[in-house]
Amino acid sequence: MESIGVLMTCPMSAYLEQELDKRFKLFRFWQFPQRAQFLKENCGSIRAVVGNATVGADAELIDALPKLEIVSSFSVGLDKVDLAKCKEKGVRVTNTPDVLTDDVADLAIGLCLAVLRRICECDRYVRSGKWKKGDYKLTSKFSGKTVGIIGLGRIGTAIAKRAEAFNCPVCYYSRREKPNCQYKYYPSVTELASNCNILVVACPLTEETRHIINREVIDALGPKGVLINIGRGPHVDEPELVSALLEGRLGGAGLDVFEKEPEVPEELFGLENVVLLPHVGSGTVETRQEMADLVIGNLEAYFLSKPLLTPVV
Amino acid sequence: MSDNSTCSSPMEELHPIFLHHLPSSFSVLLKTRLQAHFHVLDPCDSAEPVSSFLASHAHSVRALVCAFLTPLTAETLELFPSLHLLVGTSSGLDHVDLDYCRRRGITVTNASVAFAEDVADHAVTLLIDVLRRISAADRFVRSGSWPVKGDYPLGSKLRGRRVGIVGLGTIGFQTAKRLASLGCIISYTSRSKKPSASFAYYPDVLELASNSDVLIVCCSLTQETYHIINQEVMRALGKRGVVVNVGRGPLIDEAGMVELLVQGDLGGAGLDVFEHEPKVPKELFGLDNVVLSPHCAVITPESFQAVQDLTVNNLIAFFANKPLEELAVLGTCSRAATALERALMLVGSATE
Numbered sequence: 311m312e313s314i315g316v317l318m319t320c321p322m323s324a325y326l327e328q329e330l331d332k333r334f335k336l337f338r339f340w341q342f343p344q345r346a347q348f349l350k351e352n353c354g355s356i357r358a359v360v361g362n363a364t365v366g367a368d369a370e371l372i373d374a375l376p377k378l379e380i381v382s383s384f385s386v387g388l389d390k391v392d393l394a395k396c397k398e399k400g401v402r403v404t405n406t407p408d409v410l411t412d413d414v415a416d417l418a419i420g421l422c423l424a425v426l427r428r429i430c431e432c433d434r435y436v437r438s439g440k441w442k443k444g445d446y447k448l449t450s451k452f453s454g455k456t457v458g459i460i461g462l463g464r465i466g467t468a469i470a471k472r473a474e475a476f477n478c479p480v481c482y483y484s485r486r487e488k489p490n491c492q493y494k495y496y497p498s499v500t501e502l503a504s505n506c507n508i509l510v511v512a513c514p515l516t517e518e519t520r521h522i523i524n525r526e527v528i529d530a531l532g533p534k535g536v537l538i539n540i541g542r543g544p545h546v547d548e549p550e551l552v553s554a555l556l557e558g559r560l561g562g563a564g565l566d567v568f569e570k571e572p573e574v575p576e577e578l579f580g581l582e583n584v585v586l587l588p589h590v591g592s593g594t595v596e597t598r599q600e601m602a603d604l605v606i607g608n609l610e611a612y613f614l615s616k617p618l619l620t621p622v623v
Numbered sequence: 624m625s626d627n628s629t630c631s632s633p634m635e636e637l638h639p640i641f642l643h644h645l646p647s648s649f650s651v652l653l654k655t656r657l658q659a660h661f662h663v664l665d666p667c668d669s670a671e672p673v674s675s676f677l678a679s680h681a682h683s684v685r686a687l688v689c690a691f692l693t694p695l696t697a698e699t700l701e702l703f704p705s706l707h708l709l710v711g712t713s714s715g716l717d718h719v720d721l722d723y724c725r726r727r728g729i730t731v732t733n734a735s736v737a738f739a740e741d742v743a744d745h746a747v748t749l750l751i752d753v754l755r756r757i758s759a760a761d762r763f764v765r766s767g768s769w770p771v772k773g774d775y776p777l778g779s780k781l782r783g784r785r786v787g788i789v790g791l792g793t794i795g796f797q798t799a800k801r802l803a804s805l806g807c808i809i810s811y812t813s814r815s816k817k818p819s820a821s822f823a824y825y826p827d828v829l830e831l832a833s834n835s836d837v838l839i840v841c842c843s844l845t846q847e848t849y850h851i852i853n854q855e856v857m858r859a860l861g862k863r864g865v866v867v868n869v870g871r872g873p874l875i876d877e878a879g880m881v882e883l884l885v886q887g888d889l890g891g892a893g894l895d896v897f898e899h900e901p902k903v904p905k906e907l908f909g910l911d912n913v914v915l916s917p918h919c920a921v922i923t924p925e926s927f928q929a930v931q932d933l934t935v936n937n938l939i940a941f942f943a944n945k946p947l948e949e950l951a952v953l954g955t956c957s958r959a960a961t962a963l964e965r966a967l968m969l970v971g972s973a974t975e
Contacts, residue, residue: 321773412782416805420751427923429748430761432916437908441901441917451925453740475804476744572769579765585757586764588775594755596780 311613315355317375319365322384326602330360333610339365349374358382358609363542363589364571366390372399380612382605385592386410386465388622389515389542396623403623404608407464409600410592415468417591418540419476421564422457422508424585425536426450431582453477458506460499460522461513462488465540469510481506484513499523503530508538515542523547528554536562540591543569552577555584566591637662638942641681641703644690649927653690653712656931661938677702686710686938689719697723708732708941712930714742714794714921715871717844732947735793737933738926743797745920746839746869749893750786750802752914753865754779759911779863782806787835789828789851790842790870791817798839798869810834813842828852832859837867844871854879863890869920872898881906884913895920 316334318327330336337356342348353375359367362384369392372378380402381391388405396403424430428449435446457473459466459482470480470493481494483502488495496502499522503509509531513519523537523546531537537560539546548569554560555578562583568574571589578584592601607619639662644650646667657663664684666676677699686708689695697720700706706729711719714735724731752758755778763775786802788795788811799809799822810823812831817824825831828851832838838860842848852866852875860866866889868875877898883889884907891912897903900918907913921930940947 412806413780416751416781417755419805420748420755420757423744423748424752424757424761427745427748429752429914429916430758432919433752433758433914436903436915436917441903446917446919446922448922448924448927449919451741451923452744454925472804475801477740572773574764574769576767579767585761587757587760588764588769590755590760590775590778593775593777594780595777598777 311610313355314357314613315352315377316358316360316609317352317356319359319361319367319371322360322362322364323598323602325599326360326384326605329602329606330609333606334358353377358612360384360605360609361390363387363390367396368392369395372396372401380404380609382608384601384605387514387542389544393623401623402612402618402621404605404618404620405622406601406604407620409604410597411464411468413594413597414465414540414591415472417566417587418465418469418510418512418538419472421538421540421566421585421587422473422510422536423452425538425562425564425583426452426455426508428582430585455507456481456505458482458496458502458509459493460484460502460509460511461541462491462493463512463514466510466512469512499527500530503527503535506531507534508536510538511541511545513541513545515544520544521547523551525550525554528560531560533558534561536560536564538564540566543567543571548575555581638686638938639664639680639684640938641665641684641687642690643687643695643699644693647691650690652927653688653931653934656935657688657938660935686941688712688934688938692718695719700724700727700729708938708947710934710937712934714738715843717871730947732937734930734933737929738921738923739793739797741923741926742794742841742869742920743801745895745916746794746798746841746867746893747801747805749867749869749895749914749916750837750839750865751781751805753867753891753893753912754781754784756911758914783808784837785810785835786837786839787811787825787831788822789831789838789840789874791820791822792841792843794841794869795839796820798841802839807837828856829859832856832864835860836863837865840866840868840870840874842870842874844873849873850876852876852880854883857883857889860889862888865889865891865893867893869895872896872900877904884910 311333314334316330317337317339319339356375357377357379359381361367367381372392372395378401383391383405386405386407391403432446435441453476455478457478457480459469462482462484473480481496483496483499552575564585566587567589574586578586611618642654642663642665654663664680666673669676681702683705684703685705687706688710690712692713700723709724709729709731711733714733716733760775784807786807786809788799791811791813803809812825812828840852881904893914895916896918903915937947
C-alpha cells in the first residue's frame with residue numbers, strides 16, 4: 311500500500327501522521343504553499359484524503375483529485391466534507407463516531423459546571439491574590455437545573471444520561487420525536503429554550519441547523535439561561551450571541567466551537583459568565599489515538615477490499 | 624422564657640435559641656429567617672460585653688445555632704448548662720469541640736445533606752477541569768494564543784479512571800454517583816465499610832491510593848485525619864495521579880503536595896480548601912495542571928436556602944420533641960434520602 315497517495319489536509323495528530331507514513335505515501339497539504347501546482351503534480355497518485363473538523367474535502371478539492379476514492383475524516387462531524395459530491399463521484403466517506411462520544415459529553419457537562427460555578431473566574435480570583443481581600447461571591451447550582459438538548463443522537467444521549475446523575479430534568483428538540491424516550495420533547499428550539507435553564511447544542515451541522523441558535527432562541531433562553539455549544543461554531547449566530555452576552559440578555563455561555571476558528575470574538579474575553587475553549591471536545595490523548603486508529607482502520611479496510619468500519623457514504 | 628410543652632401556636636411564644644456567629648451578610652440572612660420562628664439571642668445585638676450577655680441569657684438556652692465556621696470552644700459551651708442541641712450550618716465541624724459535646728450529651732447536627740449536591744458538583748467540576756484542562760484552556764483562548772500557537776495540548780479521558788473517594792459520607796456518596804455516570808470506576812475508604820454502598824472498599828487511604836488514579840478528599844477533619852493525604856499516599860497515586868480536595872485544607876500535607884506537583888511526581892490537583900486560607904502556596908499559580916477555588920463549594924443561593932430550611936426544620940422538630948433525623952430530611956433534599964443518609968444526619972457518623 312506504500313504507493314497509495316494519501317493527502318492529509320492539515321496538522322491534526324502526530325500519531326496519525328506517523329501511522330499513515332508507515333503504510334502509505336503521505337502528502338502533508340500544509341507543507342505545499344503552491345497548492346494548485348502541488349495538486350496538478352500529484353493528483354495522479356492521491357487516492358485518499360484525511361480531513362478533520364477544520365479542513366475537510368470540499369467540492370474544489372474533490373474535483374482536483376480525479377483518482378480520489380475515499381475520504382476518511384478525523385472527526386464525527388462531516389460538515390466540511392461535500393457529501394453530495396462524494397456520492398456523485400462514488401467516493402467513500404468514513405468518520406469517527408462512538409470513540410469520542412464520552413469525551414464530548416464529559417466536556418459538555420464540564421462546561422455546564424464551569425459556567426454556572428464560575429470555576430475559571432474562581433481560579434483567576436485565587437491566582438491574582440484577590441482571595442486575601444475577601445471571599446468570592448455566590449455562584450449558581452447545577453444539580454437540579456433543567457437541561458435542554460438540541461439533537462438526541464449519540465452525543466446528545468450521552469449528555470442526557472450524565473445530566474440525570476445530577477438530578478437534572480432533561481428535555482430535547484430533534485427533527486423528529488424519538489419513540490420510547492423518557493425525556494420531554496419540544497417541537498421547536500425556541501420552545502425548548504423557553505423551558506430549560508441550560509441549552510446544549512449537540513446536533514450535526516447542516517444547511518437546516520446553521521444558525522439554529524438565533525436571536526429568538528437566545529431571547530427565549532433569557533438573562534438567567536446558559537448556552538453550551540459543543541457542536542459547530544456556525545450553529546450559533548455569533549454576533550447575536552456576543553451582543554446578548556454583553557447586554558445581559560443571556561445569562562452565560564460555554565463555548566468549545568466558534569464560527570471562524572481559531573478566531574474568537576475578543577469582546578468575550580472580559581466576561582466572567584463565559585468559558586471559552588479551543589475546540590477540545592475530543593481532545594484527550596486516549597480518544598485522539600482511538601480516532602486515528604479508526605481512520606487507519608477504515609483506509610486499510612478500503613484498500614484491502616474489506617468492509618469499511620464506519621462508513622457514512 | 625416559654626415552656627415548649629405548652630406552646631400551641633408558633634407565633635404566640637417563640638422558643639429562644641442562641642445564635643453563635645461572626646456577623647456577615649450570609650449570617651444576617653440566616654438570622655432573619657430564624658427570627659420568623661424563634662426568639663433569637665444574639666450577643667451582637669447587645670451593647671453589653673459578650674460575657675455579660677452570656678451571663679444573662681445562656682443558662683436556660685436549650686438550642687444553639689453555630690453559624691458557618693465560627694469557632695465554638697468548650698469554654699464557651701460550659702456557659703450553656705441547659706444546652707441539648709447544637710445546630711451546625713456547615714458540613715465540617717472541626718471548629719466545634721465535639722469531644723466536649725459528646726461528654727455533655729449535647730446532640731450536634733451538621734448540614735451536609737443541605738449542600739451535598741453543590742459540594743459534589745464542585746468536586747466533579749474540579750476533576751473535569753484538571754483532566755480536561757478547562758481553566759488552562761480558557762486562559763489560553765483569552766490570551767489570544769489560539770491563532771498563534773495552534774492546538775491546545777491534549778487532556779485525559781475520564782471514562783475508566785479509577786477514582787478513590789476518601790470518606791463516603793453524604794458528600795462522598797453524591798460525588799461518587801456523579802462520577803460513576805461519567806464512566807469512572809469508584810472505590811472508597813471510610814472509618815467503616817458502608818453495607819449499602821456497592822463500591823469497592825479499601826480499609827486505608829494508602830491501599831486506596833495504590834489502586835486509584837484520582838483521590839477525592841471529602842472526609843471530616845479530626846485528629847486522626849490531619850494530613851491523611853501525605854507524600855506516601857500521593858506517590859502511591861502515581862505521576863499521573865490527581866488529588867481533589869473539597870474537605871478541609873489540613874487533610875492534605877500541603878507543602879508535601881506542592882513539592883510533588885512542582886517536581887512532576889503528582890499529575891494534578893483540584894483544590895477548594897487550603898491549610899492556611901486565604902493563603903495559597905504561590906508555587907501553584909504557575910501550574911496548568913492545578914485548579915484553585917476560594918473555598919466556595921457551597922456558596923450558592925440554593926445551598927444557603929437549603930441550609931436555612933434544614934436549620935429551621937431541625938429546631939422546630941427539636942422543640943416539638945420530634946426525631947431530628949426524619950425532619951432534617953424533609954424539604955431540603957432534591958430527592959428522598961436513603962436510609963444511609965438518614966443514619967448520617969447526626970454528627971457521629973455524618974462527618975465520615
